[in-house]
Amino acid sequence: MIDKFVSTRAEAMAGIADGSVILLAGFGAGTPEYLVAGLIEQGAKDLTLVVNAGGRDDGPIADLLASGRVKKLICSFVRPASVAGRLYQAGNLDLEIVPQGTLAERIRAAGAGVQAFYTPTAADTLLAEGRETRVIAGRNCLLEYPIHGDVALIDAWEADRWGNLTHRDSARNYNPIMAMAAKMAIVQTAHVVPLGAIEPANVHTAGVFVQRVLHVPG
Amino acid sequence: MIDKFVSTRAEAMAGIADGSVILLAGFGAGTPEYLVAGLIEQGAKDLTLVVNAGGRDDGPIADLLASGRVKKLICSFVRPASVAGRLYQAGNLDLEIVPQGTLAERIRAAGAGVQAFYTPTAADTLLAEGRETRVIAGRNCLLEYPIHGDVALIDAWEADRWGNLTHRDSARNYNPIMAMAAKMAIVQTAHVVPLGAIEPANVHTAGVFVQRVLHVPG
Amino acid sequence: MFKPLDRNGIAARIARDIPEGWFVNLGIGIPTGVSDFVPEDREVIFHAENGVIGIGPAPAPKDINPYLVNAGVQHITLRTGGAFVHHADSFAIARGGHLDLCVLGAFEVSENGDIANWARSPDEPVKQVGGAMDLAVGAKRLWVAMEHNTKGGGESRIRRVCSYPLTAKGVVRRVYTDLAVLDVTPAGFVVVDMVEGLTFEALQERTEATLIRGASR
Amino acid sequence: MFKPLDRNGIAARIARDIPEGWFVNLGIGIPTGVSDFVPEDREVIFHAENGVIGIGPAPAPKDINPYLVNAGVQHITLRTGGAFVHHADSFAIARGGHLDLCVLGAFEVSENGDIANWARSPDEPVKQVGGAMDLAVGAKRLWVAMEHNTKGGGESRIRRVCSYPLTAKGVVRRVYTDLAVLDVTPAGFVVVDMVEGLTFEALQERTEATLIRGASR
Numbered sequence: 001m002i003d004k005f006v007s008t009r010a011e012a013m014a015g016i017a018d019g020s021v022i023l024l025a026g027f028g029a030g031t032p033e034y035l036v037a038g039l040i041e042q043g044a045k046d047l048t049l050v051v052n053a054g055g056r057d058d059g060p061i062a063d064l065l066a067s068g069r070v071k072k073l074i075c076s077f078v079r080p081a082s083v084a085g086r087l088y089q090a091g092n093l094d095l096e097i098v099p100q101g102t103l104a105e106r107i108r109a110a111g112a113g114v115q116a117f118y119t120p121t122a123a124d125t126l127l128a129e130g131r132e133t134r135v136i137a138g139r140n141c142l143l144e145y146p147i148h149g150d151v152a153l154i155d156a157w158e159a160d161r162w163g164n165l166t167h168r169d170s171a172r173n174y175n176p177i178m179a180m181a182a183k184m185a186i187v188q189t190a191h192v193v194p195l196g197a198i199e200p201a202n203v204h205t206a207g208v209f210v211q212r213v214l215h216v217p218g
Numbered sequence: 219m220i221d222k223f224v225s226t227r228a229e230a231m232a233g234i235a236d237g238s239v240i241l242l243a244g245f246g247a248g249t250p251e252y253l254v255a256g257l258i259e260q261g262a263k264d265l266t267l268v269v270n271a272g273g274r275d276d277g278p279i280a281d282l283l284a285s286g287r288v289k290k291l292i293c294s295f296v297r298p299a300s301v302a303g304r305l306y307q308a309g310n311l312d313l314e315i316v317p318q319g320t321l322a323e324r325i326r327a328a329g330a331g332v333q334a335f336y337t338p339t340a341a342d343t344l345l346a347e348g349r350e351t352r353v354i355a356g357r358n359c360l361l362e363y364p365i366h367g368d369v370a371l372i373d374a375w376e377a378d379r380w381g382n383l384t385h386r387d388s389a390r391n392y393n394p395i396m397a398m399a400a401k402m403a404i405v406q407t408a409h410v411v412p413l414g415a416i417e418p419a420n421v422h423t424a425g426v427f428v429q430r431v432l433h434v435p436g
Numbered sequence: 437m438f439k440p441l442d443r444n445g446i447a448a449r450i451a452r453d454i455p456e457g458w459f460v461n462l463g464i465g466i467p468t469g470v471s472d473f474v475p476e477d478r479e480v481i482f483h484a485e486n487g488v489i490g491i492g493p494a495p496a497p498k499d500i501n502p503y504l505v506n507a508g509v510q511h512i513t514l515r516t517g518g519a520f521v522h523h524a525d526s527f528a529i530a531r532g533g534h535l536d537l538c539v540l541g542a543f544e545v546s547e548n549g550d551i552a553n554w555a556r557s558p559d560e561p562v563k564q565v566g567g568a569m570d571l572a573v574g575a576k577r578l579w580v581a582m583e584h585n586t587k588g589g590g591e592s593r594i595r596r597v598c599s600y601p602l603t604a605k606g607v608v609r610r611v612y613t614d615l616a617v618l619d620v621t622p623a624g625f626v627v628v629d630m631v632e633g634l635t636f637e638a639l640q641e642r643t644e645a646t647l648i649r650g651a652s653r
Numbered sequence: 654m655f656k657p658l659d660r661n662g663i664a665a666r667i668a669r670d671i672p673e674g675w676f677v678n679l680g681i682g683i684p685t686g687v688s689d690f691v692p693e694d695r696e697v698i699f700h701a702e703n704g705v706i707g708i709g710p711a712p713a714p715k716d717i718n719p720y721l722v723n724a725g726v727q728h729i730t731l732r733t734g735g736a737f738v739h740h741a742d743s744f745a746i747a748r749g750g751h752l753d754l755c756v757l758g759a760f761e762v763s764e765n766g767d768i769a770n771w772a773r774s775p776d777e778p779v780k781q782v783g784g785a786m787d788l789a790v791g792a793k794r795l796w797v798a799m800e801h802n803t804k805g806g807g808e809s810r811i812r813r814v815c816s817y818p819l820t821a822k823g824v825v826r827r828v829y830t831d832l833a834v835l836d837v838t839p840a841g842f843v844v845v846d847m848v849e850g851l852t853f854e855a856l857q858e859r860t861e862a863t864l865i866r867g868a869s870r
Contacts (some may be wrong), residue, residue, distance in 0.1 A: 001673075001696060002673065002674045002696045002698075108745075110749075111745055111749045111751075112741075112744075112745035112748060112749045113745065113747075113748030113749040113750060113791050114748075160734060161734075162698070162734045164734065164736060180745065180749060180751075195733050195734040196733035196734055198736075200707075200731055200735050200736045200737050201736075201737050203736035203737075203738075206706050206736045206738060206746075207698075207706075207734070207736075208676050208698070208700070208706060208746055208751050208752075209751065
C-alpha cells in the first residue's frame with residue numbers, strides 16, 4: 001500500500017544534503033512554516049534557496065537566512081531593509097534576481113522537462129546584460145533555463161496517502177509548480193483525508209509530484 | 219453585466235475568417251462536435267487545423283477535412299487509411315506531424331507567452347532534419363515555437379456567464395490549453411450554471427481565456 | 437489657476453476609462469486604488485500575480501481570510517465568479533496577453549513608451565523587480581499612473597529618454613499623472629486631457645518631453 | 654526444446670518486475686496488457702497521455718463512461734485516488750521525468766539503447782508519431798516489449814544498429830521479448846533471463862547484436 005505520510009518532522013526532513021537547492025513555496029499565504037523550522041533544525045548548509053521574495057526581518061524566510069545555512073538566494077525581489085538585504089550587502093549571500101513570472105515559468109519548466117525557453121520579459125533591461133538574447137517574431141527575447149530543486153517545501157490544505165493535494169484559496173501560488181520541479185517534494189498538510197475524498201477532477205497537485213507528507217494541524 | 223453566452227450556433231461561429239488557424243480540442247472525448255458542424259456550415263476556408271490526430275473515416279475531424287476547407291493539418295499522427303491520410307497522399311493537404319507532448323507544450327507556450335523552447339523530444343529523429351538543435355545540460359534538444367490559434371473550439375461540461383468552465387473526466391485533455399492559446403475561444407457546454415456555482419478553486423478553464431459560450435445540452 | 441489631482445484623483449480618473457468586461461492587473465501604489473473607483477455594477481475583473489482572478493473589495497476586519505491575499509500581501513475578498521490558479525498559470529495570464537490592461541506605477545516614462553519603475557540607479561545594491569517586467573511586456577495595454585514631476589526638485593517624469601534602468605521598452609500606451617492624461621504615439625506624447633485650469637503651455641513647461649496637442653485641445 | 658512466450662506471457666513477465674508505488678505509462682500493443690497482470694493489492698499507478706492518472710480495470714459494458722478513455726481511446730475506469738489533468742500537464746508528467754517507467758512496443762532496439770517504433774521507412778508517406786517520442790526521452794526508465802524476431806523472415810529486432818527511423822537515441826534500459834529479458838548496458842545487451850529450455854547459444858543465433866551472459870547465466 002502506497003503511504004507517503006511520515007510521522008515526525010525529523011523523518012520528513014531526513015537526508016537533505018549540504019548544498020541542496022531548496023524550493024520554498026508561499027506568497028503571503030501557503031508557506032510551509034513548520035517545515036522551514038524543520039530544515040533549520042535538520043542542519044543542512046550551503047543551501048540555494050528559491051523563493052518568491054527575500055522576506056523581511058522576521059518570519060520563516062528571515063529565520064532560514066539568519067541561520068547562516070543559505071549560500072545563495074534566487075527570488076524576484078529583496079527589500080534592502082531585511083535579513084536578506086543586509087546579508088547580501090555585507091557580502092554574505094549570493095543573490096540572483098529573477099522577474100517573478102520568469103521565476104514561476106523556470107520552475108514550471110523544470111517540472112515539465114523544458115530545457116530552456118525564450119521570453120521577452122527582461123530582455124531589454126539590466127538583467128539581460130551579458131546574456132543570450134534573440135529576436136523572435138519581432139520581439140527581443142531572453143533565454144532562460146529551468147530551476148530544478150533537490151527539495152521542495154510545500155504547503156497543502158488536504159492530502160491523501162498517495163500525496164494528492166488541495167491548496168486553499170490563494171495559498172496555492174507556487175505550491176503545485178515547486179512540487180513538480182523537485183526530486184523530493186515534502187508537504188505539510190493541514191488536513192489528512194482518505195484516498196478518493198479529493199475529487200479526481202479537482203486535485204490541485206497530483207501525488208505523482210509528491211514524495212513525503214506530514215500532518216501539521218492548522 | 220458580462221455575458222459570454224450566445225444563443226445560436228451561427229452567432230457562435232460568426233466572423234471566422236478564411237485562412238484562420240483553428241485549434242480543435244478533444245481526444246476520444248471532449249471534442250466539441252456541434253461547433254465543428256457549425257464551422258463547416260459557416261464556410262471559412264483555407265484553414266489550418268490543429269488537433270491531436272487526423273481522425274478516421276467518419277466523425278467530426280473527417281467531416282471537416284472532407285469539406286475541403288482545410289489547407290494544412292498540424293497533429294501528432296495520421297492513419298494512412300483515413301480521410302486525412304488520403305488527402306495528404308493525393309497532395310491535397312499540407313501536413314505537419316508534431317510529437318504529442320511537443321504539440322501540447324507548443325499550444326501551452328502560445329497561451330503563456332513563451333516565444334520558443336527547447337525540448338529533447340524528437341531531437342535525434344527524422345523530425346529534426348534541417349531544424350535548429352542545441353545541446354543543453356548534455357542533452358540534444360530541438361527548438362520549438364508556439365502554436366497560436368485564431369479560434370479554438372472547446373468542449374465543456376459546465377460554464378457560467380463569465381466563461382469559467384469545468385471539463386468532465388478525461389474530456390479535459392486539450393480544452394484548457396487550446397482555450398488559452400487562441401484569440402477567440404468558442405465553447406460548447408453541456409450545462410449552464412450560475413456565476414459562483416463552480417468552486418473558485420476548481421475552475422478548470424478560467425473565463426479570462428474564453429470569449430463565447432453556446433449551450434448545447436448533451 | 438489649476439489644482440493637481442491627488443493620488444485618489446488619479447486612480448478615479450483611470451477608473452473612468454476602464455470598460456466593463458476587461459481583465460485588469462493593478463500594480464502597487466496609485467494603481468491599487470483604481471478598483472475602489474470602479475462602480476460595483478460595472479463588472480471589471482481584477483487579477484493578482486499570486487493566482488487570484490476576480491479580486492473583490494477589502495474585507496471587514498472580522499471577515500479576514502488568512503488564505504486570501506493579493507500580490508501586495510493585503511487581505512482581500514474574492515468576487516462571485518472568481519477563480520484561483522497557481523503561480524505559473526497566473527503569469528501565463530499576464531505574459532500570454534490575456535490581460536486587457538495593466539496599470540503600473542513608475543519613476544519615468546519616455547516618449548517611445550519605455551517605462552522605468554524598479555530601480556533609481558543601475559548600481560542600486562539590492563534589486564526589487566517583482567512581477568513588473570512580466571506585466572509590462574505581457575499585457576494587451578499598459579497604462580502608467582504617477583505624479584507628473586518628482587517631489588523635491590520638480591523634475592519631469594515624462595521624458596524624452598528614461599534616465600533610470602528600464603523595466604521594459606516601448607510598451608506604455610498611456611500615462612495618467614496628477615496634471616494630465618498623455619497617449620504614447622509614434623509621434624510622441626499626445627495630450628488627451630488636462631486638469632481644469634491648466635494650459636497646454638503650462639503643462640509643457642513642466643514636461644521634459646515635447647508634447648503634442650490632442651484633437652480636443 | 655523451448656516455448657516462446659505469447660503476448661500475454663511477455664506482459665505478465667514485465668508485470669512481475671514492477672514494484673508497488675511506481676507511476677507507469679503503458680504504450681499501445683503488448684504493453685497495454687501489462688496492467689492486467691499486476692495484482693490488485695499491489696498499488697501501481699498507471700498514467701495515460703490524455704491526462705488520466707490512476708487507470709483502473711476496463712469497465713463492464715453497462716458501466717462505460719463516455720467521458721473516460723485512455724490514450725488508445727479505449728473505455729477505462731479510474732482507481733480511487735486517481736486524478737485528471739490537462740494535456741500539457743499530462744505531458745509534463747511524461748517529459749519532466751515523473752514516470753518511474755514507460756513500457757513501449759518497438760520494431761527494433763539497438764545495443765546502445767536506441768528505439769525505433771514509429772515508421773518502417775524514412776519514406777513512409779504518413780507519419781504516425783503520437784506520444785512515443787515524448788515518453789521515450791522523458792520517463793525515468795524505458796522498457797521495450799516486443800517479439801524477438803520479425804514474423805515473416807525471422808529477422809532479429811535486437812540490433813547492433815537500428816535500421817528503421819529512430820524514436821529516440823540511447824534511452825532503452827531493458828527489453829522483454831518472447832524469448833528473453835535483455836538489459837542495455839554500456840558493454841551491450843546483457844541476458845538477464847531466458848524462457849525455459851532456451852540456451853544462450855540458441856538465443857544468440859536468433860539475435861543480430863552480440864549478447865553478453867548475465868551474472869546468473
